[in-house]
Amino acid sequence: MSERCDKSFEIPAYDAEAIETKWQATWEAEDLYKTEEDPAKPKKYILEMFPYPSGDLHMGHARNYTIGDAMARQARMRGFDVLHPMGFDAFGLPAENAAIKHHTQASVWTHQNIDQAVRTMRRMGFSYDYDRMFNTCDPEYYKWGQWIFLKMWEKGLVYRDTSPVNWCPTCQTVLANEQVTDGVCWRCGSVPEKRELSQWYFRITDYSQELLDDLDRLDGWPERVKAMQANWIGRSEGAEIDFALADPDGRTPTDRTISVFTTRPDTLFGVSFFLLPPESPLAAELVAGTAYEPAFAELKAAAEKVSSVDRQGSEREKHGVFTGRYVLNPVNGRPAPIWVADYVLMDYGTGAVMGVPCGDQRDFDFARKYDLEIAPIICAPDDPLYDELKDERELRVRSVDWDRAMAAEGYLVQSGPFTGMRGGKHSEAVDKIIDFLAERGLGRKTVQFRLRDWLISRQRYWGNPIPMIHCDCCGDVPVPYEDLPVTLPDDLDLGAGETLAEYAPFYETTCPRCGRPARRITDTMDTFTCSSWYYLRYCDPHNDEMPFSKEAVDRWMPADNYIGGIEHAILHLLYSRFFTKVLRDLGLIDADEPFTNLLCQGMVKDERGETMSKSKGNVVPPSSVIDPYGADTMRLAILFIAPPEKDFNWDEEVVAGANRFIKRAWRVVWQLAQAGGESPVDVASLDARSKALWRSLNALGVKCTSDFDRGQFNTAISAVMEITNAASKYVSEPGERDAALCRRVAGAIVRTLAPICPHWAEELWHEALGQQGSVYDAAWPEFDANAARADEVQIAVQIKGKVRAHVTVPADAPDDDVAGLAQEAVAAQLAGKTVKKVIVIKGRLVNIVAV
Incomplete structure (x- = not known):
């Protein structure tokens, strides 16, 4: 079918399927999106977080990738040398479980999903450099992950340690602290258990301060993400104080001390008990062989079944047991009973806590429950106790009948020579007491971080093998570089529960140092190790001598725009920053940070506002829009419905409206092209009606360009819609039309919509406007802000x-x-x-x- 414009011209019908199929084949044949590597041009590295191939792409992927694709296409038209790659984060537990369910191998299942996802990406018209595509489960990639592991081992950033870890009973593997979110496994939602296991760690804590400080340099990151990372790194200034362990009589000091970290050393005179976590080896040692041991064992077993988040909850009832032992307060020599409490965690400070119930609600609740003293140590000036105690230097009031702990700000009372000083964080009293302790060798000023070393061991099959060998004679020995990669076997019987630890052909080996029989490490690396450096491999994906060349990485890094979900703020984004700094210190790259600008796109929800998920059966697949309307309609609807950082509910009417606009703009461009001419616009000769269109074109074009630069695609599209409306009125109403202006407006509409509706634009660029070469080799149109001003x-x-x-x-x-x-x-x-x-x-x- 076709549509008649006037007696001599017919507008071709807009056939999305035919147009999109045609141009996708042309782009592929011409290798249009292959990275140019033109050093004469400024670079622009645009990257979307790569997907996990659990099945076909969903609408959340479509939104993420459409945002990045629009950025990349527009950057190319703005004269940048663009790197826009894609790949797959292909290791992980879901593929292993799916392989078991479908009686196949994880590799087979993964590559089937990858093939389907790539077909969908091509059908959406994404401008990826497919020549740079790789999968993290391919040996050609994970070999270099093992290589980086060994370099970190040599630098002292890798170690093995036996410690309490988070064990997910459903996933049957350990979890890093960052992977326990709101007290449950980040993947399956199960409550982790605490287990004592020997595991492998990366020393991310060596970079705690730099990771925190450099957040201030990330001006292009959302403040919310930076705040989340800062809170997770958790820098606390305070003091480490040494308490002498007393003999069983509770009064005579031994030569053994227990150190505690506190941000409030000013409350030291108010310590009325001392706390250890149930996992503490010291606690187990203190109760061993005593009457307190059974109660301790019962508390420890109960605590292991409760998540760390729940254990720390202020409203949760506290549970504790007395150990029968005491420590001595270093400032007044008073004995404080040592208790084990389930709200104390091993990974805070030194793993020990001084109980000051007058100013901490959890300590207060614990003291009330177990009838421990609550001594007022700090009072506000308007507190009746202040007048009574303001001159007291020795502890006189040893317990009070309060309903709640007081606010721990005010003036010190009953605090020896520090009585009368103002207390609180960063107060005079804090500094004076730290100096007092330091002079006597009883404490020291220190900084603690919440961040703990990254536990990377996983006990499942489908992951990157840790390239280490354990020899009974030599200990842990790295696999020689020339023997990399350590490859996964492809014939495990996963359905029968066979694991790497049970598969002799994998773990049986010889020691590289002494040649004796040895055992290969059967843990695999956390899949986040694969995604922590993939953006660097994109810069040089075919290098078989190194993970990447420094020259290639220095050309492209850091990535200029990174697009992905905010759910990765503490996991992937923090780990990637760590890897970047390590690789910089290894001399492999110059970049300090991986991503200059970060866009966390909002979620796509169903029409009821519920998060889409396969389990709920409310996922909207891209094919449901592409099949009836075409990929360009889907892309336009996704970018128009809301600003990219906002969530939105999927709305079929917006899709239908986007399709109506595409068809309307199609007609308008053809009408303008029919009336158009080749000469430049002579503004001085334009009549009033043409001048009005000229002003609109420039005013809205300036706005569209500005909105594109800010990533506000919905308002950029609105500006193009207004230009189209003005142009439609211009060509449909009676009156003279300026031929040069018609062609200028037609070209502007096509080029400004080209990043969003690429097939539609390419077809009009060639067929309606008669241009040669791709529209993406044409320049972004220029608009004159001065011309936008009305007379x-x-x-x-x-x-x-x-x-x-x-x-x-x-x-x-x-x-x-x-x-x-x-x-x-x-x-x-x-x-x-x-x-x-x-x-x-x-x-x-x-x-x-x-x-």
Whole structure:
């Protein structure tokens, strides 16, 4: 079918499927999106977080990748040398479980899903450099992950340790602290258990301060993400204080000390008990062989079944047991009973806590439950206790009958020589007490971080093998570089529960140092190790001598725009920053940070506002839009429905409306092209109607360009819609049309929509406008802000704030002239009144105050 414009011209019908199939084949044949590597051009590295191939792509992927693709296409038109790659984060537990369920191998299942996802990516028209595509489960990639592991081992950033870890009973593997979110496994939602296991770690804590400090350099990151990372790194300034362990009599110090970290050393005189976590080896040692051991064992077993988040909850009932032992307070020598409490965790500070119930609600609740003293140590000046105790240096009031702990700010009481000083974080009392302890060798000023070393061991099959060998004679020995990669076997019987630890052909080996029989490490690396450096491999994906060349990485890094979900703020994004800094220190790259600008796109929810998921059966697949409307309609709808960082509910009417606009813009461009000419626009010769269109084109074009630069695609699209509406009116209403202007407007509509509707734009660029070469080799249109200004403007005339008239004035008229014209327009309403003041707001209104 076709549509007639006038007697001599027919507009071809918009056939999305035919057009999109045609141009996808052309782009692939011409290798249009292969990275140019032109050092004469400024670079632009645009990257979307790569997907896990659990099945076909869903609408969340479509949104993420459409945002990145629009950025990449527009950057190319703006003259940048663009790197826009894609790959797959292909290791992980879901593929292993799916392989078991479908009686196949994880590799087979993974590559089937990858093939389907790539077909969908091509069908969506994404401008990836497919020559740079790789999968993290391919040996050609994970070999270099093992290589980086060995380099980190040599630098002392890898170690093995036996410690309490988070064990997910459903996933049957350990979890890093960052992978326990709100007390449950980040993947399956099960409550982890604490287990004592020997595991492998990366020393991410060596970079705690730099990771925190460099957040201030990330001006292009959302403040929310930076705050989340800062809170997770958790820098705390305070003191490490040594308490002497007392003999069983509770009063005689031994030569053994227990250190505790506190941010409030000013409350040291108020310590009424001492706390250890149930996992503490010291606690187990203190109760061993005593009457307190059974109660301790019971508490420890119960605590292992509760998540760390729940254990720390302020509203949760606290549980504890006495160990029968005491420590001595270093400032007043008073004994404090050592208890084991389930709200104390091993991974905070030193793993020991001094209990100061007067100023901490959890300590207060614990003290009330177990009838421990609550001594007031710090009071506000308006507290009745302050007048009673303000001059007391020794502890007189050893317990009070309060309902809650007091706010731990105010003035110290009952605190020896520090009584009367103002207490609180960063107060004078904090500094004075730290100095007092340091002079006597009883404590020291220190900084602690919440961040703990990254536990990378996983006990499942489908992951990157840790390239280490354990020899009974030599200990842990790295696999020689020439033996990399350590490859996964492809014949495990996963359905029967066979694991690497049970598969002799994998673990049986010889020691590289002594040649004796040895055992290969059967743990695999956390899959986040694969995604922590993939953006670097994209810069040089076919290098078989190194993970990447420094020259290639220095050319492209850091990535200029990174697009992905905020759920990765503490996991992937923090780990990637760590890897970047390590590789910099290894001399492999120059970049300090991996991503300059971060866009966390909002979620796509169903029409009821519920998060889409396969389990709920409410996923909207891209094919449901592409099949009836085409990929360009889907892309337009996704970018138009909301700003990219906002969540939105999927709306079929927006899709239908996007399709109507594409068809309308298709007709308008053809009509403009039919009326168009090749000569440049002669602005001086334009009539009033043509000048109005010229002004609209430039005003809206400037706005569209600005919105593109800010990533606000919805408002950029709105600007193009307004240009299209103005152009439609221009070509449909009676009157003369300027041929050069028609062609200029047609080209501007096509080029500004090209990043969003690529197939539609390519077809019109060639067929309607008769251009050669791709529209993406054409320059982004230029717009003149000065030309957007009207010769005349209409302004409102108000009397005491109420609009009484409108008047048209020259755009550059002086304020006095505007004021005079305005008063003439409302002369009748001003009759008999005295004008007190005339306020001119240029280009908008005049407000007249008259009495």
